[in-house]
Amino acid sequence: MAELTTQIGGGTGYNIEAMRKFIxxxxxxxxxxxxxxxxxxxxxxxxRFSRLGWKNVRIICQDARLFRLQNHEATISDTVxxxxxxxxxxxxxxxxxxxxxxxxxxxxxxxxxxxxxIPALLAPSGILSVVDFYVQNAVDISGRNxxxxxxxxxxxxxxxxxxxxxxxxxxVALEPARRDYLEYRFxxxxxxxxxxxxxxxxxxxxxxxxxxxxxxxxxxxxxxxMCVMEWLDxxxxxxxxxxxxxxNLSLSLPLPSAFYQNHTSRLHYDEHHQQHTQFQNEYIxxxxxxxxxxxxxxxxxxxxxxxxAITSAGDNILSYALCKPRRIHAxxxxxxxxxxxxxxxxxxxxxxxxxxxxxxGLGRHxxxxxxxxxxxxxxxxxxxxxxxxxxxSTFTSRLGCxxxxxxxxxxAVRLAKYLFVLAGLRREVQRLCSCGTIKEQRAIWHRxxxxxxxxxxxxxxxxxxxxxxxxxxxxxxxQRQMIVDDYLRKVASKNATPTACGQAIWDYMTDTxxxxxxxxxxxxxxxxxxxCLRGQYTKMLVTMLGLEKHY
Ligand SMILES: C[S@@+](CC[C@H](N)C(=O)[O-])C[C@H]1O[C@@H](n2cnc3c(N)ncnc32)[C@H](O)[C@@H]1O
Numbered sequence: 205m206a207e208l209t210t211q212i213g214g215g216t217g218y219n220i221e222a223m224r225k226f227i228x229x230x231x232x233x234x235x236x237x238x239x240x241x242x243x244x245x246x247x248x249x250x251x252r253f254s255r256l257g258w259k260n261v262r263i264i265c266q267d268a269r270l271f272r273l274q275n276h277e278a279t280i281s282d283t284v285x286x287x288x289x290x291x292x293x294x295x296x297x298x299x300x301x302x303x304x305x306x307x308x309x310x311x312x313x314x315x316x317x318x319x320x321x322i323p324a325l326l327a328p329s330g331i332l333s334v335v336d337f338y339v340q341n342a343v344d345i346s347g348r349n350x351x352x353x354x355x356x357x358x359x360x361x362x363x364x365x366x367x368x369x370x371x372x373x374x375x376v377a378l379e380p381a382r383r384d385y386l387e388y389r390f391x392x393x394x395x396x397x398x399x400x401x402x403x404x405x406x407x408x409x410x411x412x413x414x415x416x417x418x419x420x421x422x423x424x425x426x427x428x429x430m431c432v433m434e435w436l437d438x439x440x441x442x443x444x445x446x447x448x449x450x451x452n453l454s455l456s457l458p459l460p461s462a463f464y465q466n467h468t469s470r471l472h473y474d475e476h477h478q479q480h481t482q483f484q485n486e487y488i489x490x491x492x493x494x495x496x497x498x499x500x501x502x503x504x505x506x507x508x509x510x511x512x513a514i515t516s517a518g519d520n521i522l523s524y525a526l527c528k529p530r531r532i533h534a535x536x537x538x539x540x541x542x543x544x545x546x547x548x549x550x551x552x553x554x555x556x557x558x559x560x561x562x563x564x565g566l567g568r569h570x571x572x573x574x575x576x577x578x579x580x581x582x583x584x585x586x587x588x589x590x591x592x593x594x595x596x597s598t599f600t601s602r603l604g605c606x607x608x609x610x611x612x613x614x615x616a617v618r619l620a621k622y623l624f625v626l627a628g629l630r631r632e633v634q635r636l637c638s639c640g641t642i643k644e645q646r647a648i649w650h651r652x653x654x655x656x657x658x659x660x661x662x663x664x665x666x667x668x669x670x671x672x673x674x675x676x677x678x679x680x681x682x683q684r685q686m687i688v689d690d691y692l693r694k695v696a697s698k699n700a701t702p703t704a705c706g707q708a709i710w711d712y713m714t715d716t717x718x719x720x721x722x723x724x725x726x727x728x729x730x731x732x733x734x735x736c737l738r739g740q741y742t743k744m745l746v747t748m749l750g751l752e753k754h755y
Contacts (some may be wrong), residue, residue: 207301208277209232210325212318213267213308214238217249220261237300239271273298273325299327305334309386310376310621319389323415330388334411335539337371338397339364340380346476347447352392353462353475353588355485355594359407367406381569383409388457391416391464394586396593416458448472455703461586465534470546470585473539481538485591487540488612489517490567495730496523505529516678518545519732522552537583543588550583563599565741567606573597608739615676617736619666623656637726637734649721658714668709687712 211220217238223229238261253261262269277298293491302325308453312318322489326332342358345351361366368378390413399405449459451470462472474481499520505511505527513521515536522545524532536542551560555575560571569575573596581589598610609617624633630654636648666672673679679687688700691708724730724738727745735741 208235208237208298209233210237210239210271210273210300211304212239212271212322213305213311214240214249214263215242215245215308216564217252217261217263217308219304219435220249221252221256224464230256230260231445233260235277237264237271237273237276238262239264239266239268241265241267253394268312269314269321271321271325274301279550297324299330300325301327301330303330303332305332305336307336309334309382310336310338310371310378310700313377315382316385319385323389326415330414331393332413334386334413335408336382336383337367337376337378337406337408338380339367339378339407340383344380344384348476349460349472350392350452350458351387352395353590355587356397357409363405383411386413388412389416390414390463391458392586393464393466394461394581394584394589396590398593414464415604425696448474464581465585467585470542470588475587477538480536483538483540485540486611487517487544488675489536489541490544490607490609490611490613491732491735492517492519493732493736495518495724495732497729499524501526515541515545517541518548521545522548539587540591543563543591546584546588547580547592550580553583554579561743561746564607565743565746567599567608567740569599604740609737610676612678615672618741619676620657620736621739623662624653627656628654629651629656629708633737637737640725642722642725645726646721654717654721658710658717660710663710664706665712667713673709684709 208346211248214220220236220238222227226708238246240246240249240263243265243384246263247341249261249263253263262276264276274297304324309315309319319488322332339359340357341361341364342354345357351357371378393414394410395409395411397407397409399407449463451646452459462468462470462474475481495517500523503509503511505524507528507530509529511524511529513524513532513534515521515534517536518541521532521534534542534545548564551563559569559575563572563575573593576589576592576596580592584592597604604610624630632648632652636653637644639645639648670681670684673684674681688705688708691711692698692700694737695704697704720726720730720733723732726734731741750754
């Protein structure tokens with residue numbers, strides 16, 4: 205119990221009392237300061253904490269611009285223990301480990317000077333957290349790389365005009381400058397934007413930050429880049445991460461939020477770049493298609509290996525991690541694929557087996573939002589966190605079909621599902637996924653399911669087209685071209701006619717699917733296919749793969 209905390213504009217102290225849901229306030233903090241300049245609200249706060257019997261809370265009725273912690277706390281030089289270990293810290297001013305502002309920034313007329321006073325109040329590794337209402341146009345923040353992502357930050361013209369005027373009646377100012385200045389003066393760790401629909405859709409944000417100066421907050425520009433250098437060759441050494449960090453420092457801007465994370469494993473990327481925005485914030489794969497068992501047999505991964513792999517849905521990356529290589533670089537052009545991998549890692553790091561099973565075994569969890577905010581958030585980058593706050597319904601929607609029917613691949617998964625239902629083959633699918641021998645499996649495939657999936661009409665109308673291959677199966681145009689070129693080489697032809705292209709894709713599909721049925725028992729091998737057919741994993745599959753023991 206040595207931490208100090210301060211709430212600026214704390215009003216009646218309700219928020220401090222509410223904090224006890226998460227933290228043992230009277231015992232965790234040595235002192236809690238509530239600073240507010242309204243005497244009547246301070247009086248209510250005083251009565252609240254005397255009723256609660258919390259003796260460590262001090263109510264300071266003062267203008268926050270004038271509040272200085274050293275006027276209320278002894279400096280370290282004043283402490284009674286002048287031991288050698290404390291002597292070299294002498295005359296340091298006391299600092300708060302946590303400073304909070306809840307619905308106060310928008311109410312303080314002279315907000316610049318209050319924000320300017322906080323760096324001196326906050327410990328070097330301290331956390332500043334702000335929750336407030338706001339309005340903003342996306343244009344204001346376009347090109348800004350230190351805000352920790354801009355999911356749902358834009359408020360449309362009508363919303364901006366209405367909410368600003370509405371709050372003005374109550375002397376609350378929602379102009380964007382307040383939040384902008386906050387983000388300019390501190391490093392952003394995490395933040396998200398939401399609408400409060402019970403209150404008519406008021407836009408609000410939650411923001412968590414730290415000292416802007418990298419040395420003070422522990423962020424570094426150089427060292428995390430070392431791992432990138434391992435695979436970037438000499439000509440491309442100017443990684444976007446280092447470049448963005450150095451540029452920001454030279455412009456007195458905070459570093460991009462990736463630098464201030466607890467886990468610096470997610471590297472900074474330019475979220476406004478067209479190569480990333482082309483995916484429109486949607487992943488293609490919610491699960492991977494390739495069998496990692498085959499990779500492992502061929503690669504024979506050891507603790508000396510460094511792996512560079514496409515992230516996709518992250519499943520193969522996690523499977524390689526079980527071999528404990530030295531490092532894995534998970535790379536993907538689509539940032540949301542990495543958001544998905546981050547979520548999987550955060551779940552393994554912070555949730556119980558049961559919760560993780562519901563999320564990634566069944567693809568549904570009614571309590572996902574709470575788990576995300578309260579348990580997984582410290583393990584996520586700001587962008588990944590924002591993405592999952594905005595897409596929480598993936599796991600919680602009663603109407604949706606869960607994680608494994610989201611993303612671009614849902615078109616392929618649903619197409620197969622509906623065709624099997626229409627053909628009355630749902631039981632055959634179950635039989636295929638649970639039969640005990642390859643022979644039996646092959647018989648089921650050939651007698652019923654194959655003719656539904658590998659069907660010439662379906663192929664001609666849907667599957668062979670570039671749009672479906674890219675959006676639903678994740679085969680980009682360049683890879684499609686390679687498949688066509690391979691086919692033309694095989695048949696010794698130079699004419700890429702529509703018929704030849706169609707045949708190339710047909711051969712590719714049959715060459716992919718038939719061997720799966722011929723060589724791996726779906727009951728406990730090549731589990732992504734069974735997932736695809738059933739829409740979820742089974743506990744039996746997890747037990748057979750021996751995955752529980754890794755949890
Ligand atoms: C909307 S209230 C929020 C109270 C509390 N944090 C809550 O969420 O219930 C905003 C508070 O900021 C206080 N305030 C505004 N300007 C201030 C200043 N310059 N110094 C200290 N407090 C201020 C007001 O007195 C008011 O109590």
